[in-house]
Amino acid sequence: MRNxxxxxxxxxxxxxxQVRGVASELRPRPEVVACDRATGFEEAVSSSGPFDVMxxxxxxxxxxxxxxxxxxxxxxxxxxxxxAFAKRPDASLRDIIRTxxxxxLQLPVADKSLHDAVERAVAMSRSQPAEPAAxxxxxxxxxxxxxxxxxxxxxxxxxxxxxYATNLAYYLHQYTGKRTCIVDLDLQFGEVSTALRLRxxxxxSDILSREDIDDVDLAAHIEEYVVTHDSGVMVLPAPKDPSDxxxxxxxxxxxxxxxxxxxxxYVIVDxxxxxxxxxxxxxxxxxxxxxxxxxxxxxxxxxGVFLNTLEKLKISSDNVKLILNKAERDVGLDVDQVxxxxxxxxxxVLPYAKEVTKSVNVGTxxxxxxxxxxxSRRIAAGMSPLLxxxxxxxxxxxxxxxxxxxxARMFHRSTAQIAS
Ligand SMILES: Nc1ncnc2c1ncn2[C@@H]1O[C@H](COP(=O)(O)OP(=O)(O)OP(=O)(O)O)[C@@H](O)[C@H]1O
Ligand SMILES: [Mg+2]
Numbered sequence: 001m002r003n004x005x006x007x008x009x010x011x012x013x014x015x016x017x018q019v020r021g022v023a024s025e026l027r028p029r030p031e032v033v034a035c036d037r038a039t040g041f042e043e044a045v046s047s048s049g050p051f052d053v054m055x056x057x058x059x060x061x062x063x064x065x066x067x068x069x070x071x072x073x074x075x076x077x078x079x080x081x082x083x084a085f086a087k088r089p090d091a092s093l094r095d096i097i098r099t100x101x102x103x104x105l106q107l108p109v110a111d112k113s114l115h116d117a118v119e120r121a122v123a124m125s126r127s128q129p130a131e132p133a134a135x136x137x138x139x140x141x142x143x144x145x146x147x148x149x150x151x152x153x154x155x156x157x158x159x160x161x162x163x164y165a166t167n168l169a170y171y172l173h174q175y176t177g178k179r180t181c182i183v184d185l186d187l188q189f190g191e192v193s194t195a196l197r198l199r200x201x202x203x204x205s206d207i208l209s210r211e212d213i214d215d216v217d218l219a220a221h222i223e224e225y226v227v228t229h230d231s232g233v234m235v236l237p238a239p240k241d242p243s244d245x246x247x248x249x250x251x252x253x254x255x256x257x258x259x260x261x262x263x264x265x266y267v268i269v270d271x272x273x274x275x276x277x278x279x280x281x282x283x284x285x286x287x288x289x290x291x292x293x294x295x296x297x298x299x300x301x302x303x304g305v306f307l308n309t310l311e312k313l314k315i316s317s318d319n320v321k322l323i324l325n326k327a328e329r330d331v332g333l334d335v336d337q338v339x340x341x342x343x344x345x346x347x348x349v350l351p352y353a354k355e356v357t358k359s360v361n362v363g364t365x366x367x368x369x370x371x372x373x374x375x376s377r378r379i380a381a382g383m384s385p386l387l388x389x390x391x392x393x394x395x396x397x398x399x400x401x402x403x404x405x406x407x408a409r410m411f412h413r414s415t416a417q418i419a420s
Contacts, residue, residue: 004030004122007044007079009069010057011036015084015107019055022115030122041072052125053080053118058107061085066095073100080121084109096251104251106214113214147179147261150268151286155302157273159292160325162191163356163366164379165270168290169233170365171383175395178265181226181234185253185282186272187245190238193227197363198235200227205239208252218259231368236260250281257285275309283310288319290347294326300338307342321347323382328352348382351375 006023008016016034023030030052035044045051054076056069061083073081083096084105096104102124103117152165165182173180184190184204193200202225210216226234236256239245260267269282283289289310293303303322310320324346327335335349351374359369367376384392 003028004052004125005048005050006030006032006053006055006118006122007041007049007051008032008034008055008057009041009060010034010055010084011059012057015055015057018109018111018114019118022111022118025115026119026122030118045076050076051079053082053121055082055084055118055121056101057084058086063095066099069099069101078125080125082117082121084114106251110214145262147264147267148288149257149261149282149286150266150288150290151271151279151282152269152290152292153271153279153283153306154273154292154299155275155306156293156299159273159294159299160323160350160356161273161290161292162186162195162270163360164290164292164323164325165268166192166195166233167365167367167379168383169266169268170231170367171380171395172266172268172386173231173233174367175387175391176265179234179263180232180266180268181236181260181264182268182270183236183256183260184238184270185278186270187238187248187278188242188272190270192235192270193237195360195363196229196233196235196365198227198229198237200235200237202227203237203239203244204248204256205241205244207236207256208248218255219262222256222259222263229363231365234264248278250277253278253281254285257282261285275306280313283313283315286319288321289315290321290323292323292325295324295328295331295333295335295338297333300333300341304341317344320344321382323347324349326350326352348378350378 006019008019010016013034013036016032020032023032033044033048033051035041054072056065059065060069069081069083073079077100081099081101082103082105083099083101084107086107102121105113105117150168152161152168154161169180169182172178182192184192187204204225207218207222207225210221222236226236228234239248257267257269269286271279271282291303291306293299307317307320311317322342322344324335324338327349328351339345353366353373353375355370355373355375356366359366362369366373367379370376380395384395387395
């Protein structure tokens with residue numbers, strides 16, 4: 001087998017020098033070619049290519065640079081792309097992800113991290129089949145054994161995201177016994193710990209301010225930073241001080257979720273009521289999104305705008321579920337009217353219920369506090385398709401044997417409501 005080839009795309013020669021340094025320790029020893037202009041790429045490929053790995057430096061961290069990289073990567077998909085950018089990339093996470101990069105390093109980078117990244121990138125490129133069609137699959141962490149990520153979001157505040165996220169985590173953990181963690185990404189005013197009456201020692205800020213953060217594998221440490229609720233649900237809380245939120249960037253969020261899904265079977269992400277870069281970073285890592293609204297005109301209107309934005313961002317609507325919460329009668333807007341506006345339908349329509357307030361006051365998800373309440377049954381009906389088939393019976397039994405038919409009737413009723 002020929003020696004691997006690495007192309008370093010960067011104006012400043014020092015990155016290529018550092019790559020040469022670490023490459024000299026790898027076996028077989030890779031050949032390193034430096035190219036100081038993205039536009040000189042084709043020349044470099046025809047004279048010295050094909051390359052197994054391409055490392056792009058900070059001068060390509062602009063929007064234009066990233067689209068050039070995306071075009072290069074589309075042309076040579078079997079080449080593993082590694083981005084080596086300065087601490088605060090001058091680009092959104094979305095643009096970075098679109099390049100198809102398999103790794104993102106933050107400069108200055110320790111030799112050990114660069115060495116490991118180059119080694120991984122070489123191995124990844126060698127395991128890729130030569131056909132371009134197969135190689136277009138994102139070369140990130142393999143999906144096997146990774147937890148499922150659900151993100152709960154809304155356009156307007158107070159829709160019940162934290163309420164739904166805590167109940168979703170409780171439900172999944174309770175009926176599968178699997179390891180479940182809520183990550184509170186409402187970084188300024190996160191309330192997950194309060195809603196569950198937890199007193200966390202650590203928060204997401206603590207894990208991200210570790211001195212060795214640039215080198216360390218977060219997955220190996222994330223469990224040290226979570227706090228466990230009596231139900232067994234774990235929580236990685238939001239920072240205690242709202243000003244710490246500014247220090248957390250989308251790339252950090254991506255690392256935390258990636259670590260969480262390595263260690264937990266279900267990762268539930270709670271978010272603030274906004275489409276920030278932080279929330280988009282969570283969306284990018286999610287298997288399923290929930291978008292919530294309450295039964296009032298501003299909330300419904302903003303839900304529409306929110307969904308249009310997701311469409312523009314090319315987030316597949318197959319993975320988006322809608323929840324209508326605090327649905328009360330006689331408020332001048334009824335569920336049927338609202339359902340007509342959203343043809344995809346609502347996964348659950350939840351009533352306003354005093355059991356919810358009571359449950360929050362004792363720090364228990366309403367599903368545990370009042371399992372037979374109407375609101376709990378409706379929540380459970382919407383969540384039951386998430387359970388593996390074998391676990392669904394157990395969830396229904398929690399309602400009591402003679403309640404089973406009522407539960408089934410309710411489920412059908414809410415489905416019929418959605419369809420009408
Ligand atoms: N179905 C419901 N019935 C009664 N009260 C509810 C219901 N859903 C949520 N609440 C209450 O409404 C308030 C707001 O809910 P929650 O904090 O979950 O919303 P949020 O979307 O997370 O808000 P924020 O945007 O501020 O993070 C809480 O006091 C919660 O207990
Ligand atoms: Mg909240």
